[in-house]
Amino acid sequence: PLKVDLKMTDEIRKSLLELPEARRGRFIKNYQIPEYDAEILTSSKAIGDYYESAISIYKNSKTLSNWVMGELMRFLNEEKIEIEKSPISPENLVEMLKLIDKGVISGKMAKEVFEKMFKTGKDASQIVKESGITQITDEDELFEVVDKVIKENPKSIDDFNQGKEKALNFLVGQVMRYTKGRAKPDFVFEAIKQRIKKI
Structure with a gap:
């Protein structure tokens, strides 16, 4: 066999x-x-x-x-x-x-x-x-940029407070421009909203 x-x-x-x-x-x-x-x-x-x-x-x-x-x-x-x-x-x-x-x-x-x-x-x-291509994870550094952008764009703050969501996107875009795209957009989004509430 x-x-x-x-x-x-x-x-x-x-x-x-x-x-x-x-x-x-x-x-x-x-x-x-x-x-x-x-x-x-x-x-x-x-x-x-x-x-x-x-x-x-x-x-x-x-x-x-x-x-x-x-x-x-x-x-x-x-x-x-x-x-x-x-x-x-x-x-x-x-x-x-x-x-x-x-x-x-x-x-x-x-x-x-x-x-x-x-x-x-x-x-x-x-x-x-x-x-040096990395995201910025230092929150203090990011808040510094967020504060600068808010200070430079009072009209966008007013627009946002009047319910214009596009104004928030503009502010996020400005932070991204300053950080050369190295900031985390979701963090920036929340940080701006948080700062505007305190104004």
Whole structure:
């Protein structure tokens, strides 16, 4: 009788390439991402492999797919580089996403960091350290800017007090301009409302 080596059969099975359609289905099921994302991420084996390397160390599957399909693919296409030769490894992309999660950089800052990572091959932490691209977390420093903006814009304060919500957005925008986008908008929003109440 024919003896079947189970270990060998298993290795053969593993070495067989997973068909794109099967992989797409697995991505939707396992990573809970939309069909559209799964279709793009499995459009080539290399893209799928990149995503799976990253997802193994970062669990926010949708955020990850957005960055792979958005910024990463855009830069790769512009430079005509295959994903296997990407200057940003899955590990480096994940490191940057974790900096967003920790509030070290904002999503907007991350785009700037990402571009520098792509062009220099440096990792996110190194770029953040060298460029000083970080969110301002010192509340005293932020309140100082908020107070300055409130003092400079009395008309906007009056408008806000008359129920014009757009005035608040304008004031938030002014704080963001002074801090070069380094303030957390949600904090600024609350800080301005808090200060106006005291006037």
